[in-house]
Structures are given as structure tokens and as C-alpha cells.
Amino acid sequence: MGFDPSFSSRQFKSVGTRPLRPDGIDKVTGRARYGADFNMPGQLVGRVLRSPHAHARIKSIDTSKAEALKGVKAVITAADLPDMTAGDAALHSILENCMARTKAFYDGHAVAAVAAVDARTAREALKLIEVDYEVLPHVTDVDEAMKPDAPLLHENVFTEGVDPRPSKPSNVAKRSQYGHGDVQAGFREADIVIERSYKTEQTHQGYIEPHACVASVNADGTGDLWVCTQGHFVYRDQCARLLGMDISKLRVTSSEIGGGFGGKTHVWAEPVALALSRKAGRPVKLVMSREEVFRASGPTSATSIDVKIGARKDGTITAASATLRYTCGPWYGMWAELGAMTAFACYGLASVQTVGYEVLVNRPKTAAYRAPSAPMAAFAVESAVDELAGKLGMDPVEFRIRNAAREGTRSSYGPVYGPIGIGPTLEAVREHPHMQVPLGKNQGRGMACGFWFNFGGQTCTDINIGVDGTVTLAVGTIDVGGSRASLSLVVAEELGIPYSQVKAVVADTGTLGYNDMTDGSRGTFSSSMAAISAARNAIEIMRHRAAAMWDIPADDVVWEDGQARAKGENHGNLPALSLKEIAAAAPNTGGPIAGHSELVADGAGVSFATHICDVEVDPETGSTRVVRYTVVQDAGKAVHPTYVEGQYQGGAAQGIGWALNEEYIYGKDGRLQNPGFLDYRIPVCSDLPMIGTQILEIPNPNHPYGVRGVGETSIVPPLAAIANAVSNAAGVRMTHIPMSPPRILAALEAEQAG
Amino acid sequence: MMSGIAVSTTINGDEVEFLCQAEETLLEVLRDRLGMTGAKEGCGTGDCGACSVIVDDRLVCSCLVLGAEAEGRRIDTIEGMADGDKLHPLQQKFIEHAALQCGICTPGFLMAAKDLLAKNPDPTEEEIRFGLAGNLCRCTGYDKIVRAVQDAASVMKGA
Numbered sequence: 001m002g003f004d005p006s007f008s009s010r011q012f013k014s015v016g017t018r019p020l021r022p023d024g025i026d027k028v029t030g031r032a033r034y035g036a037d038f039n040m041p042g043q044l045v046g047r048v049l050r051s052p053h054a055h056a057r058i059k060s061i062d063t064s065k066a067e068a069l070k071g072v073k074a075v076i077t078a079a080d081l082p083d084m085t086a087g088d089a090a091l092h093s094i095l096e097n098c099m100a101r102t103k104a105f106y107d108g109h110a111v112a113a114v115a116a117v118d119a120r121t122a123r124e125a126l127k128l129i130e131v132d133y134e135v136l137p138h139v140t141d142v143d144e145a146m147k148p149d150a151p152l153l154h155e156n157v158f159t160e161g162v163d164p165r166p167s168k169p170s171n172v173a174k175r176s177q178y179g180h181g182d183v184q185a186g187f188r189e190a191d192i193v194i195e196r197s198y199k200t201e202q203t204h205q206g207y208i209e210p211h212a213c214v215a216s217v218n219a220d221g222t223g224d225l226w227v228c229t230q231g232h233f234v235y236r237d238q239c240a241r242l243l244g245m246d247i248s249k250l251r252v253t254s255s256e257i258g259g260g261f262g263g264k265t266h267v268w269a270e271p272v273a274l275a276l277s278r279k280a281g282r283p284v285k286l287v288m289s290r291e292e293v294f295r296a297s298g299p300t301s302a303t304s305i306d307v308k309i310g311a312r313k314d315g316t317i318t319a320a321s322a323t324l325r326y327t328c329g330p331w332y333g334m335w336a337e338l339g340a341m342t343a344f345a346c347y348g349l350a351s352v353q354t355v356g357y358e359v360l361v362n363r364p365k366t367a368a369y370r371a372p373s374a375p376m377a378a379f380a381v382e383s384a385v386d387e388l389a390g391k392l393g394m395d396p397v398e399f400r401i402r403n404a405a406r407e408g409t410r411s412s413y414g415p416v417y418g419p420i421g422i423g424p425t426l427e428a429v430r431e432h433p434h435m436q437v438p439l440g441k442n443q444g445r446g447m448a449c450g451f452w453f454n455f456g457g458q459t460c461t462d463i464n465i466g467v468d469g470t471v472t473l474a475v476g477t478i479d480v481g482g483s484r485a486s487l488s489l490v491v492a493e494e495l496g497i498p499y500s501q502v503k504a505v506v507a508d509t510g511t512l513g514y515n516d517m518t519d520g521s522r523g524t525f526s527s528s529m530a531a532i533s534a535a536r537n538a539i540e541i542m543r544h545r546a547a548a549m550w551d552i553p554a555d556d557v558v559w560e561d562g563q564a565r566a567k568g569e570n571h572g573n574l575p576a577l578s579l580k581e582i583a584a585a586a587p588n589t590g591g592p593i594a595g596h597s598e599l600v601a602d603g604a605g606v607s608f609a610t611h612i613c614d615v616e617v618d619p620e621t622g623s624t625r626v627v628r629y630t631v632v633q634d635a636g637k638a639v640h641p642t643y644v645e646g647q648y649q650g651g652a653a654q655g656i657g658w659a660l661n662e663e664y665i666y667g668k669d670g671r672l673q674n675p676g677f678l679d680y681r682i683p684v685c686s687d688l689p690m691i692g693t694q695i696l697e698i699p700n701p702n703h704p705y706g707v708r709g710v711g712e713t714s715i716v717p718p719l720a721a722i723a724n725a726v727s728n729a730a731g732v733r734m735t736h737i738p739m740s741p742p743r744i745l746a747a748l749e750a751e752q753a754g
Numbered sequence: 755m756m757s758g759i760a761v762s763t764t765i766n767g768d769e770v771e772f773l774c775q776a777e778e779t780l781l782e783v784l785r786d787r788l789g790m791t792g793a794k795e796g797c798g799t800g801d802c803g804a805c806s807v808i809v810d811d812r813l814v815c816s817c818l819v820l821g822a823e824a825e826g827r828r829i830d831t832i833e834g835m836a837d838g839d840k841l842h843p844l845q846q847k848f849i850e851h852a853a854l855q856c857g858i859c860t861p862g863f864l865m866a867a868k869d870l871l872a873k874n875p876d877p878t879e880e881e882i883r884f885g886l887a888g889n890l891c892r893c894t895g896y897d898k899i900v901r902a903v904q905d906a907a908s909v910m911k912g913a
Contacts, residue, residue, distance in 0.1 A: 641850040691895050
């Protein structure tokens with residue numbers, strides 16, 4: 001209704017303060033309910049049988065012995081799910097990932113599931129299911145999978161984006177290309193050209209809460225799903241489509257979410273739990289074990305990236321190109337394409353070209369992980385940029401400032417930038433005290449930049465004003481890290497009332513309109529935009545109510561500081577009406593007062609960060625300790641600065657783990673060898689220093705308060721920042737992530753051997 | 755076949771009796787039999803600390819303790835940490851410092867921090883970091899957790 005989302009400068013009263021979060025007490029007392037904390041009367045225990053093979057044809061599955069076991073109420077295989085082989089390819093791959101149909105494509109791929117009266121019976125039943133596999137040759141390495149003689153995952157995949165269309169199928173699902181200018185001419189203009197190859201290994205989001213849900217499907221086709229997810233509306237729509245249910249008849253309630261980082265934007269167990277419940281006629285609770293989480297959910301892409309950058313002696317980059325190969329797991333995803341789009345996004349380049357290849361391998365289906373695909377591309381590009389600065393004899397920060405994108409720059413992926421933060425973050429880093437701290441023995445300093453698009457998307461929000469003047473804010477974006485606090489601040493700001501008067505809840509799919517997921521750093525950006533719009537709609541109603549109470553025209557009423565004021569000489573002596581007074585009168589002035597908003601939150605402002613990192617490398621063991629770390633990032637406007645800092649710190653910590661330790665290790669048999677937190681080691685408290693943060697605020701012109709998303713960009717620079725620091729500390733250039741002790745020792749030994 | 759083991763124990767000061775199977779962990783008993791879902795299962799292998807509880811003044815991963823082993827013991831869980839409606843200083847400081855984002859690891863961290871401060875009321879930053887190294891948090895980078903524990907320690911010393 002005429003909502004104008006454009007930024008206008010203002011003095012904030014609530015936004016920018018740091019109140020306590022509304023869900024804090026529940027979470028420190030153990031009362032908050034997560035995915036596995038919910039139960040239904042008569043619920044069964046679900047368990048999934050998974051392929052022990054990396055690649056195998058499923059010749060037959062005999063479930064008869066399991067079905068005959070006392071206490072088993074349902075057994076399902078792909079035969080119990082719709083066959084979407086000939087339908088929408090994206091939906092088909094989601095369903096095939098939930099349950100293998102003709103082939104198992106990775107170690108851990110689900111092949112059957114049971115629902116039984118208790119966990120002991122369910123475990124026993126899994127052992128009684130007989131699967132006859134024909135084991136096939138497999139491939140897990142990205143470069144190996146691209147070779148013409150590599151084991152082929154699908155007979156019907158012909159590389160898209162190549163003209164003419166290839167005559168033979170391959171594991172390369174798609175080629176994509178971005179850029180502008182003439183890179184060959186640009187390289188000819190360069191005084192120095194650097195060309196390097198990099199690899200990164202596959203990592204997992206590592207959320208501490210395994211996937212969990214309780215599904216209940218009734219005989220009349222209606223159903224309920226309780227689930228930990230980043231997007232309950234998306235889960236509802238996908239589950240309904242996959243199982244042939246009516247969207248409106250499936251009600252999804254999101255639990256508190258125990259971490260997601262992109263990994264809970266995809267359905268895995270939920271359609272299986274619903275199918276089990278439908279067959280058993282009882283609710284089914286399905287909770288993944290940690291091993292299942294590693295083997296069958298998550299991971300990001302493993303990559304192989306070539307980078308070429310040329311520059312003149314004066315430090316101007318003349319051309320840049322990159323070839324990026326990303327694993328997708330067994331089915332197509334746009335992972336390399338995102339890498340190709342983000343690789344050079346920090347820079348203003350006359351000539352740039354990136355090519356991405358989506359590579360199918362016998363690994364779990366790649367899932368989004370915080371700024372998906374950007375960290376690996378940034379690792380490669382920022383490593384090369386750092387090396388090039390060194391060869392030019394330039395300070396790495398000055399070299400980047402010289403080439404940084406700015407307002408009006410055509411980005412490497414197409415659009416022209418508005419006001420952006422890359423230059424300001426670099427300038428802040430140049431001035432930051434961290435850069436002046438003396439380094440000790442075996443220590444090195446590195447820095448790097450990062451970019452993420454940010455996303456807006458479909459958003460629906462309700463504001464309901466209680467008769468006592470308190471306000472309920474119902475949002476449809478999952479709160480992954482404090483957004484109920486930030487959105488309450490926004491509503492308090494807009495209505496002109498105290499934060500304590502607003503209560504934010506995440507509504508279920510039956511009580512609010514559709515919302516996209518909390519992904520793309522969109523939670524606070526998009527829901528605050530919708531909340532502002534809804535609040536303004538509620539104010540409009542309150543203005544009319546006040547006018548009615550005063551018996552004057554609504555045009556003569558303005559809303560200021562949480563009060564309706566009559567303006568004009570004729571009404572000069574009318575005392576202001578507070579929100580509370582208008583709310584109290586509501587039953588007699590037209591009924592409940594609410595504000596609603598449905599919108600597509602366009603114009604998510606792009607996000608940039610620059611990180612500084614000091615490390616100490618032990619030359620004896622090859623182990624690396626991060627001794628100092630600083631994040632500088634543009635937030636547009638930090639609604640709740642404490643939780644913005646938290647996003648900066650958390651992303652940096654995940655990046656540190658990725659850079660130094662974390663990787664999926666596959667054996668020659670294609671089986672994952674480290675599906676647990678003992679062998680897949682994420683950073684612990686004693687691994688990390690305090691993580692310094694500096695919030696810059698360059699308003700996003702497309703949000704009323706200037707807000708940009710802040711959640712993802714913080715994981716983009718760390719891989720490169722740490723690689724640059726390690727390379728400076730150890731005196732060898734590291735090109736393979738993670739930089740685990742064996743890799744660093746090998747690099748040191750190779751350097752010594754000359 | 756389905757005979758259970760009868761166990762008498764004390765949880766958060768209350769006498770509790772339950773039946774469990776021999777293979778059931780204390781974590782499963784707390785969550786599935788007693789409805790105390792504050793302790794979380796993040797891994798089931800003692801690597802993440804989300805299920806931390808205190809048994810006879812000793813911090814343990816309840817996923818590594820059998821339910822039957824609770825016999826005659828004194829068990830403290832997150833549900834007993836606050837004194838009625840008065841939060842424990844650690845709980846209060848975790849909220850104030852935003853030491854949680856998703857919060858799934860928080861009950862385990864609070865139990866571990868309580869155990870740490872009981873044994874070392876004035877820990878250095880390094881002692882806090884190593885004292886809490888058995889608990890995984892994927893959201894915060896630990897910075898605000900360490901600060902919350904430091905602040906709680908100073909409040910508790912002054913109390």
C-alpha cells in the first residue's frame with residue numbers, strides 16, 4: 001500500500017541500542033524447544049538405512065523381514081514415494097537425495113526407512129532390511145571427475161552452457177561465464193602477470209543441533225510437521241510437492257533452531273518422516289545422528305580454482321580471470337556459478353572473466369553454507385592478489401585500495417554498484433591499531449577482502465496491538481541468531497514505543513503468509529522492511545481511530561513519538577492520545593488494531609568486509625595458532641550492534657576452522673572416514689583468540705533505515721586472510737585449504753628441498 | 755525381554771525413580787523418560803559437550819553415562835541452575851553478553867562454566883578457554899562466551 005522502502009536519514013531511539021534478547025531466558029534455562037525437544041502422543045521412532053557404498057546400483061530391496069518384526073509399524077523405500085524421474089529436475093533431485101531410487105550416489109545415501117515403537121526396535125529393523133547392491137566405480141575428487149574416462153554418475157547429463165551441446169554425457173553439469181572487457185588484451189598491457197592454482201577441501205556447516213522433526217499425517221491428507229529449519233514455509237511447500245499433498249493442509253511449525261548456516265535450507269529427513277507417518281498412521285519422530293549429519297547432510301563444495309591476474313607497475317590491475325570447478329555432489333547446483341560471480345566482486349576491473357564448472361561427484365549433495373561458494377573463490381583470488389602486491393613491491397592494503405570497486409563500478413558479475421563498503425573497510429583496516437602490533441617469532445600477518453550479494457525475497461509480517469497497548473510482532477523468517485530482538489527494536493522505533501512493549505514471535509505456516517527462508521543474510525533486512533511497512537499500516541489505522549475519538553478529520557492527525565497528535569489551530573487544545581489509549585478504546589472504535597505487510601524485499605545492499613589476521617606457525621609441527629584477529633565489515637545500519645558483532649565473530653571462527661582444520665576425508669573406497677566431531681575438528685574455545693570487530697555503517701539506499709544483511713560476508717575473507725598470514729609466517733605460499741599441520745610441514749620441506 | 759532396570763537417584767535436589775534399559779544413556783533417560791530436554795544431543799560420542807551435566811560434583815557428558823549408573827548419585831542439570839525465578843549469575847551474564855546465538859550449546863556451556871568456577875573461582879582467560887574446550891559452539895566464535903564467564907566470575911566473587 002504505497003510503502004516506500006528508500007532510505008531516509010533519521011535520529012534513532014531504539015535501533016542501534018543493545019537490549020536483552022526476548023528468547024534469552026528460555027535458552028539459558030533449558031526451556032527453549034529445539035527440533036528434538038518436541039513429542040506427540042503415540043509417536044513412533046524413525047530410523048534411516050543408508051548406503052555403505054559411494055556408488056552402487058540398487059538391484060533390489062527386501063523389507064519383508066523388517067516388516068515382520070514386532071513393533072515395526074512402517075517400512076518405506078523409494079517405491080513408497082512418488083516417482084518424479086520424468087518431472088521437474090530440481091524436485092526430482094531433492095526427492096532422490098531424500099531416498100535413493102535406482103542408484104546410491106554416495107556413502108550415506110538413504111535407501112530405506114523404518115518407523116517402530118522404540119529406538120531399539122527401529123535399529124533392529126534396519127539390520128533386517130536386505131539391499132542387493134551392484135557396486136559401481138566411484139569418483140570423489142573434483143578434477144578426477146572432470147576427466148573423460150571418469151566414472152559417470154548419470155547417463156543423461158550433458159554439459160549445459162556449452163555450444164554446441166556435447167555429444168557424450170559427463171560429470172560436468174554446467175558451464176557458466178561472467179565478466180566484461182577483453183582479458184587477453186588486458187594481460188598484454190600488464191607488466192606482471194601471476195597465474196596460480198588452488199584447492200579447497202569440502203567442509204560441513206557443523207551446526208551443533210542435528211536435523212530433527214516430528215511428522216504427523218492424517219488419513220484425510222492433512223498433516224503437521226514440527227522441525228528445525230531455516231525456512232518452514234519452504235519446507236512446507238517442498239514436502240507437499242514431493243509427497244503430493246495440498247500445501248495448505250500441511251502445517252509446519254519451526255522449532256528453535258540449533259544452528260543452520262545454510263544447512264537447514266534443504267529438506268532431507270522431513271519428507272521421509274512424513275511418508276513414514278502417512279504409512280504408519282501415527283506421528284513419527286526422526287532425528288539424525290551426528291554421523292548421519294556428516295555423511296548425508298550439508299557439505300559445501302570441494303574446489304579446484306585457477307586464477308590469473310595482471311597488473312602494471314603502478315599497481316593497476318589490467319585484467320583478471322579465473323576458472324572455478326566446484327563439486328555439487330550427485331546433482332546439479334549453481335555452486336561454481338556463485339563462485340564465478342563473487343570471485344572478483346571486490347574490484348573495479350576493466351577486463352575480467354570467470355568460468356565456473358558444476359562437477360558431479362559421489363559425495364553428499366552440496367548444500368548452502370554461509371555465503372555459499374564465495375569463501376573458496378575469495379581464497380584463490382585474495383591469495384593471488386596478495387602475491388601480486390608483493391611482486392609489485394606494494395603494501396597489500398594499498399594495492400587493494402587502488403583497485404577496489406566503488407560506487408558506479410560495473411561489478412565482475414554484471415550490475416553496477418551503488419554506495420558500497422569495500423573502500424571504507426580497507427581504509428579502516430589501514431588505520432586499525434591491529435596493523436601496528438609488533439609480530440613475534442614465527443608470526444605473520446595477513447589480510448583479505450570478501451563480498452556477498454545479500455538477498456531480500458518474499459516476506460510477510462503481522463503486527464497486532466493488544467488492548468493493553470503491547471504489541472505482538474509475528475514474523476515468518478526463522479530467528480537464527482537474535483533477529484527477534486532486532487525486529488522488535490525496529491517495531492519499537494517505528495511505533496515510537498519502548499522495546500519492552502514489543503513481543504516478537506516466529507509464526508507457523510498456518511497463521512502467516514508465505515516467507516522465503518532465512519538465508520542470504522535476509523532475516524533482519526527483509527523482515528525489518530516488512531515490519532516497518534506493517535507498523536506504518538498500523539499507525540495509519542491508529543491515526544483514524546484517534547481522529548474518530550476526537551471527531552476530527554484523519555488528515556488532521558499525525559503520529560509522533562508513539563502518540564497521535566492533532567495538528568492545526570482548530571485542535572490546538574486536544575491532548576495527545578498515546579498508543580496505549582488508542583488501543584484501550586479499540587473495541588469501541590472499530591475493533592482490533594493490526595498492521596500487515598506482504599512484500600518482496602528488493603534491494604538488499606551488497607556487503608563487503610576486510611579481515612586482518614596474525615598467526616604463529618610452529619616450524620617443527622606445522623601447526624598454526626591464530627594469535628590476533630580483526631573483522632571490519634559494513635552493516636549498512638547495525639540494528640542490534642551486539643548481535644552484528646556476533647555474526648562477524650561467528651563467521652570468522654567458522655572461516656578459521658575451514659582454513660586450518662576442517663575437511664571431509666574420503667578413503668579409496670569412497671567412504672567418509674571422519675564423520676564425527678572428534679575427527680572432523682571444528683574450532684574449540686582454546687583454539688581461538690578474542691575476535692575484534694569494527695562495524696561500518698554505509699546506508700543501504702533501498703532500506704528505510706539503511707540496513708544491509710550482515711550474516712554471511714564474515715566467512716568470506718578468513719580463508720585467504722589466514723593463508724596470507726601463514727604464508728608470511730612460514731615463508732611458503734600455501735595453496736591448499738585446509739592448511740593442516742601435514743600440509744604446512746610438506747610445504748616447508750618442499751621449500752627447503754628447493 | 756523388555757525388563758527394565760529400576761534406578762533411584764537425585765536430580766536437582768529431587769528424588770527421582772525411573773526404569774531404563776541397560777543400553778540407555780543418562781542423556782536418553784533425562785530427555786526421553788523424564789522430559790528434561792535441557793541437555794542436548796549434539797553428537798552422542800562425548801565430543802560436543804551439549805549434554806553436559808554434573809554427577810556428584812563431576813562434569814560429564816551425559817551421553818557417555820548409562821542411565822543405570824545414576825543409581826544413588828546426585829545429578830545437576832540445567833533445569834536446576836536457576837534458583838526459582840532468580841537466574842544464576844552465569845545465566846544472567848550469558849544473556850547480557852549475547853554469549854549465545856542459536857543457544858543449543860548454551861545449557862552445556864553453562865554447566866561446564868559452573869563446574870569451572872566451582873573449582874577455580876578466579877580463572878584467567880586461558881584457563882576459561884581450556885576449561886570450556888570440551889564444549890563446541892558454532893555460532894559465536896567463543897569471544898562473548900569467555901567475556902560472560904569472566905563477568906560472572908567477578909560478580910560471584912563479589913557476592
